[in-house]
Amino acid sequence: MEPFISKRDAAEHIRIARHRAGISWAQIAEQLGVAKEWSTAALLGSHALSAQQANLVKELLDLDDAVAEALQMQPYRGPLSEDVLTDPTIYRFQEAVMVYGPTIKELIHEEFGDGIMSAINFQLNVARRTDPEGDRVVVTFDGKFLDYKW
Structure with a gap:
């Protein structure tokens, strides 16, 4: 079984991958066909993405399967630290x-x-x-x- 990562860790992977790729939050939202505010919150761990959305983000940012899996999990909302x-x-x-x-x-x-x-x-x-x-x-x-x- 492939290792699992938390939504919080996935968010850090996404922040770094987005920066390295030079892609804006708005460009990711456009690819997903949703508002930038919703998709940014989702990618930072506050909402769950569908499998299709998670895979699109995975491909767009060259992420691991574990990150895509974490993106699909239901979140605990509120400050985690x-x-x-x-x-x-x-x-x-x-x-x-x-x-x-x-x-x-x-x-x-x-x-x-x-x-x-x-x-x-x-x-x-x-x-x-x-x-x-x-x-x-x-x-x-x-x-x-x-x-x-x-």
């Missing part, structure tokens, strides 16, 4: 939610009623907006509203 929590880019999102989370909650409740935004029926978009004072990062969370049923 303290390193994720201290990465400056990720931490800034946590900081933004700590500062604006109560505001977001109040505005959701005011606009929609008592409920939450789904993180399962969810889409993410990351885009660049040019600005004379420095380009801006635009992140859109688009989740279905789920009302609480009492």
Whole structure:
């Protein structure tokens, strides 16, 4: 039996192989026919790929069978290490939610009623907006509203 690797280890193999190949996350997504935000999350371990998608990535990045197998496994979602929590880019999102989370909650409740935004029926978009004072990062969370049923 061929050795197995974890989704976390597979993500590191993918990051290195993508860099070496000079292929962007967007180019991989285009080959898979999916959004770059979803495919990047999948390739970093947050979603499972189909066998066909995993094999396409394997071929595109010249990866081992073990990586393709790991890509098909259902993930454990959430931070798997303290390193994720201290990465400056990720931490800034946590900081933004700590500062604006109560505001977001109040505005959701005011606009929609008592409920939450789904993180399962969810889409993410990351885009660049040019600005004379420095380009801006635009992140859109688009989740279905789920009302609480009492």
